Amino acid sequence: xxxxAKDELKPITNExxxxxxxxxxxxxxEKSGGLSMLGQPGEYPFTRGIHRLMYRKQPWxxxxxxxxxxxxDTNKRFKYLIANGQTGLNVAFDLPTxxxxxxxxxxxxxxxxxxxxxxxxxxxxxxxxxxxxxNKITVSLTINGAAAILIAxxxxxxxxxxxxVKQLRGTAQNDILKEFIGRGTWIxxxxxxxxxxxxxxxxxxxxxxxxxxxxxxxxHIRESGANPAQEMAYAFxxxxxxxxxxxxxxxxxxxxxxxxxxxxxxxGNLFEQVAKxxxxxxxxxxxxxxxxxxEKPGSMWLRMIAAGGGGGLTFEQPEVNIVRGAYYAxxxxxxxxxTMALCSYDxxxxxxTEYSARISLRTMQLLIEEMGLTETVDPLGGSFYVxxxxxxxxxxxxxxxxxxxxxxxxVKLIAEGAIQSKVSAQAYRMQRDIESGKxxxxxxxxxxxxxxxxxxxEFHPYKEEDARAQIAAxxxxxxxxDPSRVSQALxxxxxxxxxxxxxxxxxVEAVKAYATVGEMTQEMVNIFGxxxxxxxx
Amino acid sequence: xxxxxKSVSTERRIKVLLAKPGLDGHDQGAKVxxxxxxxxxxxxxxxxxxxxxxxxxxxxxxxxxxxxxxSSLAGSHLPFCxxxxxxxxxxxLQDKLWVIGGNLPAQDHDALRQLGFTGIFPTGSKLDxxxxxxxxxxx
Numbered sequence: 001x002x003x004x005a006k007d008e009l010k011p012i013t014n015e016x017x018x019x020x021x022x023x024x025x026x027x028x029x030e031k032s033g034g035l036s037m038l039g040q041p042g043e044y045p046f047t048r049g050i051h052r053l054m055y056r057k058q059p060w061x062x063x064x065x066x067x068x069x070x071x072x073d074t075n076k077r078f079k080y081l082i083a084n085g086q087t088g089l090n091v092a093f094d095l096p097t098x099x100x101x102x103x104x105x106x107x108x109x110x111x112x113x114x115x116x117x118x119x120x121x122x123x124x125x126x127x128x129x130x131x132x133x134x135n136k137i138t139v140s141l142t143i144n145g146a147a148a149i150l151i152a153x154x155x156x157x158x159x160x161x162x163x164x165v166k167q168l169r170g171t172a173q174n175d176i177l178k179e180f181i182g183r184g185t186w187i188x189x190x191x192x193x194x195x196x197x198x199x200x201x202x203x204x205x206x207x208x209x210x211x212x213x214x215x216x217x218x219x220h221i222r223e224s225g226a227n228p229a230q231e232m233a234y235a236f237x238x239x240x241x242x243x244x245x246x247x248x249x250x251x252x253x254x255x256x257x258x259x260x261x262x263x264x265x266x267x268g269n270l271f272e273q274v275a276k277x278x279x280x281x282x283x284x285x286x287x288x289x290x291x292x293x294x295e296k297p298g299s300m301w302l303r304m305i306a307a308g309g310g311g312g313l314t315f316e317q318p319e320v321n322i323v324r325g326a327y328y329a330x331x332x333x334x335x336x337x338x339t340m341a342l343c344s345y346d347x348x349x350x351x352x353t354e355y356s357a358r359i360s361l362r363t364m365q366l367l368i369e370e371m372g373l374t375e376t377v378d379p380l381g382g383s384f385y386v387x388x389x390x391x392x393x394x395x396x397x398x399x400x401x402x403x404x405x406x407x408x409x410x411v412k413l414i415a416e417g418a419i420q421s422k423v424s425a426q427a428y429r430m431q432r433d434i435e436s437g438k439x440x441x442x443x444x445x446x447x448x449x450x451x452x453x454x455x456x457x458e459f460h461p462y463k464e465e466d467a468r469a470q471i472a473a474x475x476x477x478x479x480x481x482d483p484s485r486v487s488q489a490l491x492x493x494x495x496x497x498x499x500x501x502x503x504x505x506x507x508v509e510a511v512k513a514y515a516t517v518g519e520m521t522q523e524m525v526n527i528f529g530x531x532x533x534x535x536x537x
Numbered sequence: 538x539x540x541x542x543k544s545v546s547t548e549r550r551i552k553v554l555l556a557k558p559g560l561d562g563h564d565q566g567a568k569v570x571x572x573x574x575x576x577x578x579x580x581x582x583x584x585x586x587x588x589x590x591x592x593x594x595x596x597x598x599x600x601x602x603x604x605x606x607x608s609s610l611a612g613s614h615l616p617f618c619x620x621x622x623x624x625x626x627x628x629x630l631q632d633k634l635w636v637i638g639g640n641l642p643a644q645d646h647d648a649l650r651q652l653g654f655t656g657i658f659p660t661g662s663k664l665d666x667x668x669x670x671x672x673x674x675x676x
Contacts (some may be wrong), residue, residue: 095559095560095562099560101560107560107589108560109616110559110616111559111560111611111613114611114612115611115612179562182562182564182565183562183563184561184562184564185562223565224565225565314661315659315660315661316661348640348660349640349642350642424568424569424572425572427565427568427569428568428569428572428573431569431573432664435664435665444661459642459644533585533586535585537568537571537572537575537583
């Protein structure tokens, strides 16, 4: 392209702030740092993938987010998804469960089973996972504030059903630091929250070594307004904070880092996202090897779910979200993820119906069965554009991480509300750019229908009688359980929390005694206190 | 100072309480709206997450606001507003402007209006539409 033609082009900058050129050549790759971080799939620094054969050997796990009403309703939806070819489960909990309230708590009224399954005691897990083989279907628990309790519950349920907990796989989200930035299901103050995450990592390293106790989420930080480079950089800062807590306890990085996992978002510019994932894989491997002196390759792997895309979907013309979702799935496949899930087209309105959840599942299956996405590892590797952008994204992430460190570290910045304020200001600018038409959204600020028709979205019903049934079931458990066993277990929990001992053994004991989520949370609130949200604009 | 600027500066600033009702943790939208209202010159008190109906009514009274605004994305808007309405009325706040935004299905809009929420801004509403509505309707 001659200089004059170039002059006439308007500059384009991606969301992460990198200028996009009209053409890339080998010169751009060299100028951005060359191919020194590329390597081979399955070898350090893993930019091309954490396994040698990737999807050629095994396609990504498909794990739609599901859960609503009482555990019996959710069990039915789980079985529907599995019957339709889903290969993992991702459990949605209702808000009372997520913030440690029992179903009969006055604050839970109107919220029981509304946005996820309600869980009060071990009995609810027994019902929810009844008939599901936990060795064949891995389960991911989307739980954060109350994660230590629900991990204990999951392990206890598996043990009770005769599984060897040492061999048990599965994941808990359990990333509390991002809850302070977005999503908001915090309970305890920041320092105690980190300690609880450390407790789960330490406990699982010894007792459930194949279980992934944490899935560090850039996802919700992105939804809150972060750009793709920030999404990954902040997630790495958060993962380091958890790792530092565990290392302080005397564990070696290789004893736990292999079970850390990640959750990232997939909406936005396709090439920017693919470069984000490739860059992130190399950067995380480098951090673990150089800063943490990890020796096992597994400790350096960026194992992840690249999924969702909710922030990119629109309320307007919802059926177009089916197509957006397909492109997001393509991004996820090209990124080399281990697990995929898609927000369904109706999620701006309601909990997905069986129909819309099945469309999401079919979208992912289409990539495997018809489009050739599993045949070759890292198919965009070697593209001048993608390799240049991968180098540039990695540099951006390193800059952002250095900036966080220079400002006192991620824990301090989150506790003060500084990260929250920064990403929320960005969300505001983005919303203004969408409203002005500067940032294009199809059906929102361009290609609007003359007259928007009524859309065929079927609303998920909220059933008051399910909430009452859940409370009745809880009453029954309270009446039937051994009260002295419950009070002994809660007393031990309180003592261990207070003495700074790992609370997981006490939680497992309390769960087995059918102590409730609310009771266990309250014991810890009595010791740790509650988080006070900083309001800062 | 021009006449127009003078008239703006002598006018009392509109004061808004923006609350996150119930247990819902989705605050991205609420915070974006806070910034839009502040940019429009309004004084905004943002409550943060997990407000009970009692807390919202108390703050609205204590802060002497012109507008009581809720942002709800997790589906519990009707039970919450049903509890909030009598509390606001008991505090004689029925003359204030009540508005609500978020994930509010069209089928619930009539019920919200009957509960006194005259300004309804479902997902997809424009920031300027919210600002304009408040400016026009604050008494």
